[in-house]
Amino acid sequence: MTELLTAAQMRAIEQAAIESGEVTGLELMERAGQGVVDAIFAEWPELAMPKHSAPAAGGAGGSTPSPLRGSPPEYLERDDNEMRRAVVLCGPGNNGGDGFVVARLLRDAGWQVEVFLYGDAEKLPPDAKVNHERWVKIAPVTALTEQAFRKVAFADMYVDALFGTGLTRPVAGDLAGLLRHLGGYGGDDYRPRMVAVDVPSGLCADSGRVVTPNPRARVPTATLARLTVTFDSPKCGHFVGDGPHHCGRIVVKDIGVRQFREHKPNPHTGRGHVVRFPRTSLIGKRRMVPDERPFFSVDIRYFTKNQGHKYAHGHAFILSGGVGKGGAARLAARGALRVGAGAVTLGSPPAALIENAAQLNAIMLQSLKDPDALRVLLQDTRINALCIGPGLGLNDRGAALVAGVLGGEEPRPTVLDADALTLLAQDRALFDELHANCVLTPHAGEFARLFPEIAEKLNAPATTGPAYSKVDATREAAKRAGCVVLFKGPDTVIADPSGRCSINASVYERSAPWLATAGSGDVLAGFITGLLARGFGAMQAAETGAWLHTECALSFGPGLIAEDLPEELPKLFRELGI
Ligand SMILES: NC(=O)C1=CN([C@@H]2O[C@H](COP(=O)(O)OP(=O)(O)OC[C@H]3O[C@@H](n4cnc5c(N)ncnc54)[C@H](O)[C@@H]3O)[C@@H](O)[C@H]2O)[C@@H](O)CC1
Ligand SMILES: Nc1ncnc2c1ncn2[C@@H]1O[C@H](COP(=O)(O)OP(=O)(O)O)[C@@H](O)[C@H]1O
Ligand SMILES: [K+]
Numbered sequence: 149m150t151e152l153l154t155a156a157q158m159r160a161i162e163q164a165a166i167e168s169g170e171v172t173g174l175e176l177m178e179r180a181g182q183g184v185v186d187a188i189f190a191e192w193p194e195l196a197m198p199k200h201s202a203p204a205a206g207g208a209g210g211s212t213p214s215p216l217r218g219s220p221p222e223y224l225e226r227d228d229n230e231m232r233r234a235v236v237l238c239g240p241g242n243n244g245g246d247g248f249v250v251a252r253l254l255r256d257a258g259w260q261v262e263v264f265l266y267g268d269a270e271k272l273p274p275d276a277k278v279n280h281e282r283w284v285k286i287a288p289v290t291a292l293t294e295q296a297f298r299k300v301a302f303a304d305m306y307v308d309a310l311f312g313t314g315l316t317r318p319v320a321g322d323l324a325g326l327l328r329h330l331g332g333y334g335g336d337d338y339r340p341r342m343v344a345v346d347v348p349s350g351l352c353a354d355s356g357r358v359v360t361p362n363p364r365a366r367v368p369t370a371t372l373a374r375l376t377v378t379f380d381s382p383k384c385g386h387f388v389g390d391g392p393h394h395c396g397r398i399v400v401k402d403i404g405v406r407q408f409r410e411h412k413p414n415p416h417t418g419r420g421h422v423v424r425f426p427r428t429s430l431i432g433k434r435r436m437v438p439d440e441r442p443f444f445s446v447d448i449r450y451f452t453k454n455q456g457h458k459y460a461h462g463h464a465f466i467l468s469g470g471v472g473k474g475g476a477a478r479l480a481a482r483g484a485l486r487v488g489a490g491a492v493t494l495g496s497p498p499a500a501l502i503e504n505a506a507q508l509n510a511i512m513l514q515s516l517k518d519p520d521a522l523r524v525l526l527q528d529t530r531i532n533a534l535c536i537g538p539g540l541g542l543n544d545r546g547a548a549l550v551a552g553v554l555g556g557e558e559p560r561p562t563v564l565d566a567d568a569l570t571l572l573a574q575d576r577a578l579f580d581e582l583h584a585n586c587v588l589t590p591h592a593g594e595f596a597r598l599f600p601e602i603a604e605k606l607n608a609p610a611t612t613g614p615a616y617s618k619v620d621a622t623r624e625a626a627k628r629a630g631c632v633v634l635f636k637g638p639d640t641v642i643a644d645p646s647g648r649c650s651i652n653a654s655v656y657e658r659s660a661p662w663l664a665t666a667g668s669g670d671v672l673a674g675f676i677t678g679l680l681a682r683g684f685g686a687m688q689a690a691e692t693g694a695w696l697h698t699e700c701a702l703s704f705g706p707g708l709i710a711e712d713l714p715e716e717l718p719k720l721f722r723e724l725g726i
Contacts, residue, residue: 150381150382150429150430150432151381151409151427151428151429151430152381152382152383152384152386152387152428152429152430152651153380153381153382153383153384153428154353154354154383154384154428154614155313155314155353155354155383155613155614156614158313158379158380158381158383159313161380161405161408161409162176162405164405164408165404165405165408168408171404171405173242173274173275174275174278174279176403176404176405177242177245177246177249177275177276177279178249179379179401179403179404180246180249180345180346180379180401180403181246181247181248181249181250181252181253181279182249182253183377183379183401183402183403184246184249184250184307184343184345184377184401185250185253185254185257186401187343187375187377187399187401188254188305188343188375188377190399191343191374191375191397191399192305192341195232195304195305196257198230198258199230199231199232231258231259231260232254232258232259232260232304232305233259233260233261233262233301233302233303233304233305234251234254234259234260234261234262234303234304234305234306234307235261235262235263235264235297235300235303235305235306235307236248236250236251236254236261236262236263236264236306236307236309237264237266237292237297237306237307237308237309237310237349238251238263238264238265238266238276238280238289238292238309238310239265239266239267239309239310239311239312239349240265240266240267240268240271240272241272241273241276241311241312241314242273242275242276242312242314243309243310243311243312243313243314243345243346243349244265244266244267244272244276244280244309244310245272245273245275245276245277245278245279245280246309246312246345246346247263247307247309247310247345248263248276248279248280248282248283248309249279250307250309250345251263251283251307252279252282252283252286254305255286255287259304261287262290262300262303263283263287263288263289263290264289264290264291264292264296264297265280265289265290265291265292266291266292266310266323269289292323292326293322293326294322294323294325294326294329297326297329298329303341304341305341305343306330306338306341306342306343307343307345308330308342308343308344308345308348308349308371308373309345310323310327310349310371311347311349311350312345312346312347312349312353313346313347313353313383314613315347315349315350315351315352315353315359315613316612316613317359317611317612317613318359318360318361318369318611319349319350319359319360319369324369327349327350327369327370327371328367328368328369330342330371330372331350331367331368331369331370331371331372332367332372333367338371338372339372339373339374339396340374341374342371342372342373342374342375342396343373343374343375343376343377344371344373344375344376344377344394344395344396345377346376346377346378346379346383347376347378347383347385347386347395348370348371348372348373348376348394348395349370349371350368350369350370350371350394351370351371351385351390351391351394351395352385352610352613352614352615352617353383353384353385353386353613353614354383354384354385354613354614354615354617354619355384355385355388355389355610355614355615355616355617355618355619355620356384356385356386356387356388356389356390356391356392356394356617356618356639357385357389357390357610357615357617358370358390358394358610359610359611359612359613359615360609360610360611361609361611362609363609363610368390370390370394371394372393372394372396373394373395373396374396374397375396375397375399376394376395376396376397376398376399377399377400377401378398378399378400378401379400379401379402379403380400380401380402380403380405380406380409381400381409382398382400382430384428384617384619384651385617386398387430387639387651387653387655388617388618388619388639388641388651388653389617389618389639391639392638392639392653392655392656392659397656398656426623426647426648426649427648427649428619428649428650428651429649429650429651430650430651430653431650431651431652431653431691431694431695432652432653432658451488451682451721451726457490458490458491459490459491459530460490461488461489461490461491461681461682462488462489462490462491462532462533462678462680462681462682462683463489463490463491463492463493463528463530463531463532463533463681464481464484464485464489464491464492464493464531464532464533464534464535464674464677464678464680464681465492465493465495465514465525465531465533465534465535466480466481466484466492466493466494466495466534466535466536466538466674466677467495467516467522467534467535467536467540467549467553468494468495468496468497468500468504468516468538468539468540469497469500469538469539469540469541469546469567470497470499470500470541470545471497471499471500471503472500472503473500473539473541474494474496474500474503474504474507474539475539475667475670476538476539476566476667476670477494477496477535477538477539477540477670478494478504478507478508478511479538479667479670479671479674479710479711479714480535480538480565480670480671480673480674480677481494481508481511481674482511482671482674482711482714483670483671483672483673483674483675483677483678483713483714484533484535484674484675484677484678484681485510485511485674485678485714486678486714486715486717486718487674487675487678487679487682487693487696487714487717488678488679488682489533489677489678489681489682490681491512491530492510492511492512492678492681493511493512493513493514493531494508494511494512494513494514495514495515495516495522495525496513496514496515496516497515497516497517497545498515498517501513501515516549518545518548518549519548519549519551519552522549522552522553522556523552523556526556526558526560529558531560532560532561532680532681533560533561533562533563533677533678533680533681534553534560534561534562534563534677535562535563535565535673535674535676535677536549536550536553536562536563536564536565536568537563537564537565537566537567537568537569537673538565538566538567538669538670538673539566539567539670540566540567540568540571541567542567542570542571546567546568546571547571547574547575547578550564550568550571550572550578551578551581554578554581554582554583554586555581559583559585560585561585561586561587561680561681561686561689562585562586562587562680563586563587563589563673563676563677563680564582564586564587564588564589565588565589565669565670565672565673566594566669566670566673569588569589569590569594569597569598570594570597572588572598573594573597573598579598579629582629582630582631583630583631584630584631584645584686585631585680585686586629586631586632586686587631587632587633587634587676587680587686587689587690588625588629588631588632588633588634589634589636589669589672589673589676589690590633590634590635590636591636591637591669592635592636592637595621595625595635598625598629599621599624599625599628599629602621602624602625602628603621605621606618606620606621618635618637618639618641619641619643619649619651621635621641622635622641622642622643622649623643623647623649625643626643626644626645627645627647629645630645631644631645631686632644632645632686632687632690634676634690634694636669636672638653638654638655638659638661639651639653639654639655640652640653640654640694642687642690642691642694644686644687648687650687650691652691652694652695652697652698654698654701658698658702660698660701660702662701662705662706662707662708663697663698663701663708665708665709665710666709666710667709667710667711668697668701668708668710668713670710671697671710671713671714672693672694672697674714675692675693675696675697675714676689676690676693676694678693679692679693696717696720697713699720700712700713700714700716700717700720701713701716703716703719703720704716
C-alpha cells in the first residue's frame with residue numbers, strides 16, 4: 149500500500165530532513181527539479197531527441213532514449229527553430245523554486261526556455277531565490293500576466309510551477325484569468341503538454357478541491373495537467389475530489405527523505421528526526437513508490453485457514469425487504485457467497501418468500517417476520533456477520549430490524565447500507581447503538597443525511613488551503629459513529645474511529661466509471677459482509693471489499709451490470725493465487 153501525505157506532513161518531513169543536517173533545502177529543490185525533468189523525458193521520449201529527428205509526438209510509448217544532458221555543442225548551435233521550447237511558469241514560493249531548477253535543467257539539455265515569474269523576486273523564499281538568481285544569470289525572467297503569457301509562441305512543454313502545497317487562498321485577479329485560460333477557457337488546450345510540479349496550481353493538495361469562492365464556476369481556476377510530478381509520496385488531493393481530473397497522471401519522484409517519515413517516536417533519534425502523523429493509505433494495484441508493496445493483496449491467510457466444513461468459513465445473514473424489493477438483498481447475498489462466506493442466508497418477510505425462493509439456490513432462505521423472529525434466529529451463534537439495508541424499506545419493520553440487529557445481546561459484525569443508513573439518520577437513538585464492528589457504507593447523499601454537519605463543511609466552498617477534504621470528513625464521521633465508515637464514490641474513503649484511513653481510488657489506471665450502475669453498491673455491501681463472516685476485522689473487510697469491487701469491475705470492463713461483479717471473483721482469486 150502506498151502512503152498518502154498531506155501538505156503539512158510533507159512540510160514536516162522536509163523540515164525534519166533539513167534539521168538533521170543530512171540534506172539542505174537547496175539540495176531537495178534540485179532533486180525535485182531533476183525529478184520533474186526525468187519524468188518529462190520518460191513521459192514524452194520524443195522530446196529527448198532533436199526536433200526533426202524525433203518521431204511525431206504522440207505521448208509516452210516506445211523506447212526511452214536517455215535525456216540529452218550536458219548540452220552537446222552542435223545542439224546549442226542549432227537554429228532556434230530546431231530547438232525544443234519550454235515555457236516555465238514560476239510562483240512566489242518553493243514550487244516556483246522547483247520551476248527555476250526545471251528551467252535550468254531543460255536549458256542544459258539544449259532547450260530554449262522562457263521563464264515567467266508571478267510575484268516579486270525579492271520576496272522569494274531563500275532556496276527559490278538562489279535558483280532564481282542562477283537563472284537570471286542565464287536568461288531573463290518575464291513578469292507573469294495573462295497578456296504576457298498569451299504573447300508567447302507555441303511551446304513543446306509548459307511547466308506549471310506556480311503553486312504547490314502552499315496554496316492558502318483562492319487565486320484572484322489577472323492570475324485567475326490566466327489559470328482559467330490554462331484550464332481551457334476560450335478553447336485553447338494546453339493539457340497535452342502541461343506538466344504540473346507537485347500539484348496543478350489552484351488545486352488544494354490535501355482535498356483535491358479547487359480553492360475558490362465560487363465552486364460552481366464553469367471553468368475552475370486551476371491548471372489541467374497531462375502529468376503531475378510529485379515528491380516522496382503522493383498527496384491525498386491527487387486521489388480525491390477533482391484531483392485526478394486536474395492531475396492527468398501521477399508520477400512520484402524520490403527525493404531522499406523517506407527515512408524521516410516515522411510513525412512512532414524513536415527515543416534514539418535526535419531533533420527533527422521523527423515525524424508523527426495519522427496514516428492515510430492508498431489501496432491500489434499500481435506501484436507508486438519504488439520500495440512499497442506493489443499490490444494491495446487480499447490476505448490469503450483468511451482464505452486458506454480452516455479447511456473444515458462450511459460454517460468454519462463463516463455464515464452471513466442478509467436481511468431483505470418486502471415483495472418486489474428483494475433484488476438488492478439478493479445481490480448482496482450473492483456477493484457474500486462468492487467472496488467466500490461458507491454459508492449465506494437471506495432473511496425474507498414471509499410474503500416475499502416465494503419470490504426469493506424462485507431466485508435463489510445456493511443461498512439459503514429464512515422467513516423473518518419481525519425483530520422477535522430475528523432474536524430467535526440470532527441464537528444460532530454460527531451466524532457471524534449481518535447485512536442490513538439493501539432494499540429493506542423505509543418503514544416500521546425496517547426500523548425495528550435495524551434496532552434488533554444493533555441491540556442484540558451479542559451484536560455481530562454488521563454492514564449497514566442503503567435504507568438502514570436513512571433509518572439511522574432518522575433516529576439518533578439507533579445511531580447511538582452502533583458498535584465498533586459495524587461498517588457504514590454511505591454514498592454522498594446518505595452521508596449527508598447521516599452526518600449533516602460534516603457534509604456541510606465538505607460541501608462549503610473551499611476558500612482556504614488546505615481545504616476540508618473527503619478524507620477529513622470520513623475520519624470525523626467514523627469517530628462520531630464509533631465504527632468504520634466507507635464513503636463511496638470513485639474516490640472511496642474508508643476510516644475507522646482510531647483515525648486509520650484508506651482510499652480505494654477508482655481513478656487513473658483503475659478508473660472504472662461503469663461501476664456507477666444500479667445495484668453495484670449492494671454487491672459491495674455483500675462483499676464486505678462475506679469478508680466479515682470470513683473473519684476479517686471491520687476495517688480490513690471494508691478495505692478489501694472495496695478493492696475487490698473495483699478489481700472485479702476492471703476485470704469485466706464496460707457493459708458491466710451489478711450481477712456480473714460477484715461472478716468475476718473466481719477469476720480474480722485465481723489471478724491472486726488464492
Ligand atoms: N516540502 C518538501 O519537501 C519540498 C517542497 N518542494 C516544493 O515546495 C513547494 C511548497 O513550497 P511553499 O511552501 O513555498 O508553497 P508554494 O510554492 O506552493 O506557494 C507558497 C507561496 O504562494 C503564496 N500564495 C498562496 N496562495 C496564493 C494565492 N492564492 N495567490 C497568490 N499567492 C498565493 C504564498 O503567500 C507563498 O508566497 C512544494 O509544492 C514543492 O513544489 C520541493 O522544493 C522539494 C521539497
Ligand atoms: N465513477 C465511478 N467510478 C468508480 N466507482 C464508482 C463510480 N461511481 C460510483 N462508484 C461505485 O459504485 C458503487 C455505487 O453504489 P451506490 O451509490 O450505493 O449505488 P446502488 O445503490 O445503485 O448500488 C459504489 O461502490 C461506488 O463507490
Ligand atoms: K504547481
